[in-house]
Amino acid sequence: MARYPMPIMALELERFGCEVTFLDRPIGRDPHDQLLLQIRGAVAEYERTLIAERMRRGRQMRLRAGSLLPWTRAHYGYRLDPDRPRAPAGVRLEPAEGAMVQQVFARYIEEEASLFGLANHLRALGIASPTGRPRWSSASLRGLLTNPVYTGQVFAGRWRSRPPRIRRSATHPIGRPSTTSVPVPAEQWLPVATVPALVSPALFAQAQAKLAQNRAFARRHNTRYSSLLRALVSCGVCQSSCLYRTIHPGDDDYLCRAKGHPRRSGRA
Numbered sequence: 415m416a417r418y419p420m421p422i423m424a425l426e427l428e429r430f431g432c433e434v435t436f437l438d439r440p441i442g443r444d445p446h447d448q449l450l451l452q453i454r455g456a457v458a459e460y461e462r463t464l465i466a467e468r469m470r471r472g473r474q475m476r477l478r479a480g481s482l483l484p485w486t487r488a489h490y491g492y493r494l495d496p497d498r499p500r501a502p503a504g505v506r507l508e509p510a511e512g513a514m515v516q517q518v519f520a521r522y523i524e525e526e527a528s529l530f531g532l533a534n535h536l537r538a539l540g541i542a543s544p545t546g547r548p549r550w551s552s553a554s555l556r557g558l559l560t561n562p563v564y565t566g567q568v569f570a571g572r573w574r575s576r577p578p579r580i581r582r583s584a585t586h587p588i589g590r591p592s593t594t595s596v597p598v599p600a601e602q603w604l605p606v607a608t609v610p611a612l613v614s615p616a617l618f619a620q621a622q623a624k625l626a627q628n629r630a631f632a633r634r635h636n637t638r639y640s641s642l643l644r645a646l647v648s649c650g651v652c653q654s655s656c657l658y659r660t661i662h663p664g665d666d667d668y669l670c671r672a673k674g675h676p677r678r679s680g681r682a
Contacts, residue, residue: 567608577594
């Protein structure tokens, strides 16, 4: 069986009745031409790997030199230079969003504050989320509160990809999506550049301590319940995975986990 994409694609097209024609050299059905097709596929895959490796090394060199931002879209509270969107020197503050970032940090470190309460507070104020939606999710707020760019330091390599270990939803086959992102320890981050800061390092550290404290005392960590249909139930509306919830003994539900739009999917 062919191991490389080009021969596999040619075989699949022919299987569905499509004629495959090569412009530089016609490929016939005789063994010699089929061997040549396999060799060309192997060489093309080798060249693709070399090109990808050269691009990766070039990107790493520019990151270490501080001449390339590790992100292509501005974080909430910042704007990029439209002519040079990957240049760290072109990063500037967006005053209204920047003030909101400062308010989020200041409010979250208060004694009784939580991500859920903070999301409700922003919704009551009519503040749109970074994606323009009227409702902030806890995940968006956590991402904002844990982003070191707000202290004025840009890092690369904060996340790495690995194969998924669990099925996210019953509607997703095992192994899809093909990768998932996991955080990298802070000591392994690559410092890239400095940008205008919105919060002090001390305030940022307070927010991280509060996040860790709230995570340790969250209700989901107090009791572990076993669910018979774990990773097998999906929302009938949006196809998202469902969360198993127990409020009272005998009152068990599966809830849609779509961000900001929880729905009751059905009795457990």
